Amino acid sequence: MSEPMNEEQARRYTITQLCREFDVTPRTLRFYEQKDLLHPAREGMNRIFSHRDRARLSLILRGKKVGFSLDDIKEMLDLYNLKDGQVTQLQVARSKGLAQLEHLKDQRVALDEAITDLERAIEIVEGMLTERGIDTEAEFAQAESA
């Protein structure tokens, strides 16, 4: 039992390793540390990211993808650590998630509106152009595969 640690669990990552894996820049990871979202250890001067850091980073990036702010993400991650039976964390995550979901759906409505508005505007413009004897053919290869 002199080497008890699970190799997966004890895995260490340098900053560039994580950067490559998640396609972010070192600046980003340092920024997240500064924002208290990550807490890498040090070995000499250098940061050593643990398996947990890696998992947290994954969560951070997923959170960003669905539009959470870093502050929101931090709040949820912090609660995760407190482990008061984890119920509080889950409830907060749920309520934040629902709020964000509503937000996203509102955005989608606005976006759809914008799209149809823009489509109509383009049609009008194209109408004005053809009226002036100018053709408006889209010459993209739209799906001319086979």
Next chain:
Amino acid sequence: MSEPMNEEQARRYTITQLCREFDVTPRTLRFYEQKDLLHPAREGMNRIFSHRDRARLSLILRGKKVGFSLDDIKEMLDLYNLKDGQVTQLQVARSKGLAQLEHLKDQRVALDEAITDLERAIEIVEGMLTERGIDTEAEFAQAESA
């Protein structure tokens, strides 16, 4: 012919009038002027917005609604003034519109992805909560009209 101007055409607007009509702040109109998007005349110290200014403002706000930047809008508006038969303006507007449309559609794809991701995440969280004996009933009046 001493009062030849069409009353509609010659209509003048003070800054707060336009602000009320379009629900923007004075700061916004001054900002647009500074950005060369509007060109109100002066009467003493005060700005006098013409019918044309009003029309331009309307176009600016519509442009914003579909996600154009003020710089883009300025470019299109400027071309409108040059009137080289208006063909150039229309072509530029069309191409910008198509580009923006593509952009919006990309956004919509990303947004839909985010929404489904978030929905699944919430389901997972809710599953974990009910597993712990906590109910997650949404107590909104969802559509309880009749």
Next chain:
DNA sequence: ACTTCCGTTGACGTTAACGTAAAGGTCACT
């Protein structure tokens, strides 16, 4: 005269999530 309303011109502040130097340390080659 005093206040209130409407208007003016600067000019710095805000927000988020990093980007981008600047200046340097360590280690391995060569």
Next chain:
DNA sequence: AGTGACCTTTACGTTAACGTCAACGGAAGT
């Protein structure tokens, strides 16, 4: 030594579209 790769900290810069003072002017009402 020198070169290069990788790492560090500190700290100012970026972007968009205004917000928010500060300090002031002119007209109207009381």
